[in-house]
Amino acid sequence: xxxxxxxxxxxxxxxxxxxxxxxxxxxxxxxxxxxxxxxxxxxxxxxxxxxxxxxxxxxxxxxxxxxxxxxxxxxxxxxxxxxxxxxxxxxxxxxxxxxxxxxxxxxxxxxxxxxxxxxxxxxxxxxxxxxxxxxxxxxxxxxxxxxxxxxxxxxxxxxxxxxxxxxxxxxxxxxxxxxxxxxxxxxxxxxxxxxxxxxxxxxxxxxxxxxxxxxxxxxxxxxxxxxxxxxxxxxxxxxxxxxxxxxxxxxxxxxxxxxxxxxxxxxxxxxxxxxxxxxxxxxxxxxxx
Numbered sequence: 001x002x003x004x005x006x007x008x009x010x011x012x013x014x015x016x017x018x019x020x021x022x023x024x025x026x027x028x029x030x031x032x033x034x035x036x037x038x039x040x041x042x043x044x045x046x047x048x049x050x051x052x053x054x055x056x057x058x059x060x061x062x063x064x065x066x067x068x069x070x071x072x073x074x075x076x077x078x079x080x081x082x083x084x085x086x087x088x089x090x091x092x093x094x095x096x097x098x099x100x101x102x103x104x105x106x107x108x109x110x111x112x113x114x115x116x117x118x119x120x121x122x123x124x125x126x127x128x129x130x131x132x133x134x135x136x137x138x139x140x141x142x143x144x145x146x147x148x149x150x151x152x153x154x155x156x157x158x159x160x161x162x163x164x165x166x167x168x169x170x171x172x173x174x175x176x177x178x179x180x181x182x183x184x185x186x187x188x189x190x191x192x193x194x195x196x197x198x199x200x201x202x203x204x205x206x207x208x209x210x211x212x213x214x215x216x217x218x219x220x221x222x223x224x225x226x227x228x229x230x231x232x233x234x235x236x237x238x239x240x241x242x243x244x245x246x247x248x249x250x251x252x253x254x255x256x257x258x259x260x261x262x263x264x265x266x267x268x269x270x271x272x273x274x275x276x277x278x279x280x281x282x283x284x285x286x287x288x289x
Contacts, residue, residue: 009102009235009246010109011083012049013227016248017076018061019047025065035064052083075228082109092153095146099244103223103237106246107157110166112226114233114260118173118208118216120181121190122223123154124161125170125197125205130190131155133182161203167231169204171263173216177207177280184288191281198274206267207276215266219259233257 022032029047033040036057045051053061055077062073089096089104096104107113107124115122121130131151135142142150161168177194180187198205208216220240224233236247236256247253268276 008049008083009105010079011052012248013234014053014076014079014083015047015049017079018053018058021062021065021067022047027064032061032064035060049083052080055080088156089153092149095149096153097243099246102246103244104153104157106223106225106235106237107160107166109227110160110225111228112167112169112231113160113223114169114171114225115221115223116171116219116260116263117176117221119176119221121172121176121194122170124158124168125190125194126154127186127190127193128155129186130182133186137181161197161200164200164202167202169206169264171206171208171260171267173208174210174276177277180284184284188281188284188288191277191284195274195277195281198270198277204270205273206264206270207273208263208267209276212266215262218262219256222256222259224253224256224260233260 022029029040029043032043036042042051046053046057058076058080059073062076067073087105087108089101093101113124115124120134123131126134128151131154132147135147135150160166177191182190194205197203220238222236222238225235226232227234233253233256236253238245238247247256267273
């Protein structure tokens with residue numbers, strides 16, 4: 001069973017893939033159940049992510065579905081193993097929303113992470129002071145000790161980027177840079193961090209200028225994730241007041257991949273973006289002096 005007794009993004013990804021291969025083979029769940037000598041409900045629960053398939057079951061099912069690509073087979077077996085693995089974040093799970101845990105798991109698995117943020121600095125780029133200010137400003141009361149814990153989780157998430165574990169691209173609307181929602185000192189520290197992280201080989205930061213017009217309003221903030229050597233979008237998350245939604249449908253993924261491409265095309269190049277950020281930082285310091 002997936003850790004925590006509920007479907008995880010890993011077990012759902014495994015189940016979704018097995019279901020797609022079963023349908024492509026024109027087999028129903030009863031036929032698949034016969035392949036692994038199990039009841040049909042087990043196949044159903046595997047495909048919805050409520051239970052994890054064992055490696056022998058995966059191999060038998062893929063044989064029946066005529067899926068012989070060794071890369072596919074290895075990937076699915078690894079997903080099955082990972083669905084039972086305890087991630088670093090689970091020590092904080094009692095204090096995190098389940099949907100936020102899903103987002104962190106996606107980040108932890110990803111080879112490519114792309115984000116669009118029209119309002120806030122993305123969590124993967126936030127300083128501790130900025131993160132604390134943003135968390136404390138949410139419309140729901142959060143106890144001070146929990147705010148501190150959420151900030152620590154946000155800092156731990158950043159290790160993925162700092163260690164080069166994923167290729168990361170962030171597109172920020174110009175308002176995020178030039179119209180701070182925190183005090184000047186925190187904002188200046190934050191801009192400095194963005195510039196510093198942007199120097200990493202695995203990181204690209206672009207600013208979408210005001211002159212891009214309606215492009216900025218084409219979609220709310222979102223993150224997309226890829227899990228293969230190639231950057232095809234395989235999952236998308238969107239935050240709202242009620243939590244984080246995970247999108248995995250083919251049409252949704254295509255729509256958000258296209259939206260990110262449009263945003264990236266309209267954004268300033270990384271070098272020009274860095275110049276704009278440096279200018280905003282100088283302006284902030286000049287106004288404070």
